[in-house]
Amino acid sequence: MANYILAIEAFTTPAKLECTKLLIKKFMGPDGIGQKCHQYLMDKREAEDNWAYNYWLNDMYMDVRLPLPINSNPGMPMPPVRFTTVHDVARFAALLLSGIMKHKELLDSGNLPIDRAGSREKNQPLCMAQYYRPLGSCRRPGLERDTQYLAERGEKSDEHVIVVCRNQMYCVNLKTSSRGRISETEIASNILYVLSDAPCLPTKPPMVGLLTAEERTRWATNRNLLLENEVNQNSILLIEKALCMLCIDEPLPNTFNAYTFTGATPTGYMVGNRDDTNMLHEMIHGGGSNYNSANRWFDKVLQIIICTDGTWGINYEHSFSEGDAIVNVIEKIYKNLEEKQSACNSVPSDPTPERIPWVITPQVDERIKQAAVAVDKAIGDFDLYVYRYKGYGKNFIKQCKCSPDAFLQLMLQLSYFKLYGHFVATYESASTRRFLLGRVDCIRASHKEALEWATAMCQGEGANVPLESEGEDDDARKVKFSIYNKDKLKELFRIACNRQTEIMVQNILGHGIDIPLLGLREASKEFNNGQVHELFNHETFQTANIFLLSTSQVATKSDAFMGYGAVTPRGYGCSYNPHADDITFCISAFYSCEDTSTTRFAKSLKESLDMMKDLMKDETDQTK
Structure with a gap:
């Protein structure tokens, strides 16, 4: 509770902070239920593998009703490849799917090497459960709470993927009980079959995939309508049990939501005239009903997306695994791809791909049309910008002498402060894989040490802190500025950086605050007639958990980058990928919020990074 106060004081008014302290005192006191809640969790810890896992999974994913694309599923473009013929597309797809099968066999053998911590209690083994969940699994929508379909390990059956092209879905076997694993040449032949068959069908396919992009309760209702027919039951089960989805897309036009801001460094990849932002749109949502959003099944944990222009990457359902595990697998497969993309001979495969059938009633057809409208509206509101900063990187x-992650978190705080004059609750994921079934806790970067430094960095800019504080004197809400020299600014930065590192270490070692607070909130229902304690209903707690800055470092070995949407209509999402001499930021917001703008945030980010280069230049010169 003491750390909770420290975490919120930088963006909470004095009056609300005092009220929160009183509620904490009441919760923890002799007449409160705090000690009972704590003991309840202690007992739960002894009885379960991970007392927090289901609390966290439901709160973070299963109970959330927002659509998966933009709001939950990340997208990641990989370094583009070059295709000259349709055979190149089929060959590349076959190599990727062969890599998936090799990884699956490694999992089944039990020989997957164990990851180990690279720092802070170095070499400690990390939980590997996240590697075993994605293949063959699927999220299922529920009317109130979603569930997960997890493939049974060691199940002896045919192993297949779903290949979707022009909204037509096909079952492609990679391994059969009678023949074993199918060769890459045979897989390529099957992909060629799909590529030639899908465009030639006489009737337009039903855009069933659009239903998976809707709000979760609505998708659950529509899924139940589909399941009334036995044909659809078999089709959905075939999709859910598939190892993964392979989506072969027509590329988005280069004009799709493409823009740059004055003074920005040119973006990295250019496939034709497509830029980074355009390609990330393709991976996150597919572009809408007129493009590739129906060429998806967003509940599927892993969707590999290949565009005919050489753009490719993934979309993944987040509830089963964090980004690191997915990235590690995809990058390993990418690294092992054969250099030659030779045209494959047409070698018949047994069995040939089967097109997945659907029985679409007039009612379901109407729901698909409604889904198209909803999906297109959501995509039209999605403000996305991929910004590559070229001024410097990790080196x-x-x-x-700073942690790159702590440094960049402080840059994000400074960038927000420069735009808005105040701090907000900030989320950064911290891996808790040192613990069995551990996923993440929350590193909070909006602390008072960061605020004091950001205020000093903005000296003379006259920013106000527009906190909502009815009845408080306006003077109490203003930042008091002093003129600091460079040495003082460096000192404040060191203090803020040390505090940020301290919070990060607390989280990865299991001493973060958000998971225990979630546990106490849920435990309080046991002793409060099924209702959460007033501490967790208070406005301060609610504000502390509305993350107007939702961030994460997604490091890659290749020149890939991962992005996602903001988690609140008034906020920003920002992933970052620091390389040796540059940093890629994927910034997201929503156009419907007049106060946010990804290009404006990118400008502020560039200014903040440039300011730090100027501030720290003398120190880096001394180290050379």
Whole structure:
């Protein structure tokens, strides 16, 4: 509770902070239920593998009713490849699927090497459950709470993927009980079959995939309508049990939501005239009903997306695994791809791909049309920008004797402060894989040490802190500025950076605050007639859990980058990927919020990074 107060004081008014302290005192006191709640969790810890896992999974994913694309599923473009013929597409797809099968066999053998911590209690083994969940699994929508379909390990059956092209879905076997694993040449032949068959069908396929992009309760209702027919039951089960989805897309036009801001460094990839932002749109949502959003099944844990222009990447359902595990697998497969993309001979495969049938009633057809409208509206509101900062990268930051992650978190705080004059609740995921079934806790970067430094960095800019504080004197809400020299600014930065690192270490070692607070909130229902304690209903707690900045570092070995949507209509999402001499930021917001703008945030980010280069330049010169 003491750490909770420290975490919120930088963006909470004095009056609300005092009220929160009183509620904590009441909760923890002799007449409160705090000690009972704590003991309840202690007992739960002894009885379960991970007392927090289901609390966290339901709160973070299963109970959330928002659509998966943009709001939950991340997308990741990989380094583009070059295709000259349709045979190249089929060959590349076959190599990827062969890599998936090799990884699956490694999992089944039990020989997957164990990841180990690279720092802070170095070499400690990390939980590997996240590697075993994605293949053959699927999220299922529920009217109130979603569930997960998890493939049974060691199940002896045919192993297949779903290949979807032009909204037509096909079952492609990669391994059969009678023949074993199918060769890459045979897989490529099957992909060629799909590529030639899908465009030639006489009737337009039903855009069933659009239903998976809707609000979860609505999708659950529509799924139940589909399941009334036995043909659809078999089709849905075939999709859910598939190892993964392979989506072969027509590329989005280069004009799709493409823009740059004045002074920005040119973006990295250019496939034709497509830029980074355009390609990330393709991976996150597919572009809408007129493009590729029906060419998906967003509940599927892993969707590999290949565009005919050489753009490719993934979309993944987040509830089963964090980004690191998915990235590690895809990058390993990518690294092992054969250099030659030779045209494959047409070698017949047994069995040939089967097109997945659907029985669409007039009612379901109407629901698909409604889904198209909803999906297109959501995509039209999605403000996305991929910004590559070329001024410096990890090498410069390490010369400053700073943790790159702590440094960049503080840059995000400064960038927000420069735009809005105040701090907000900030989320950064911290891996808790040192614990069995551990997923993440929350590193909170909006602390008072960061606020004091950001205020000093903005000296003379006259920013106000527009906190909602009815009845408080306006003077109490203003930032008091002093003029600081560079040495003082560096000192404040070191203090903020040390505090940020301290919070990060607390989280990865299991001493974060958000998971225990979630547990106490849920436990309080046991002793409060099924209702959460007033501490957790208070406005301060609610504000502390509305993350107007939702961030994460997604590091890659290749020149790939992962992005996702903001988690609240008034906020920003921002992933970042620091390389040696540059940093890629994927910034997201919503156009419907007049106060947010990804290009404006990118400008502020560039200014903040440039300011730090100027501030720390003397120190880096001394290290050379």
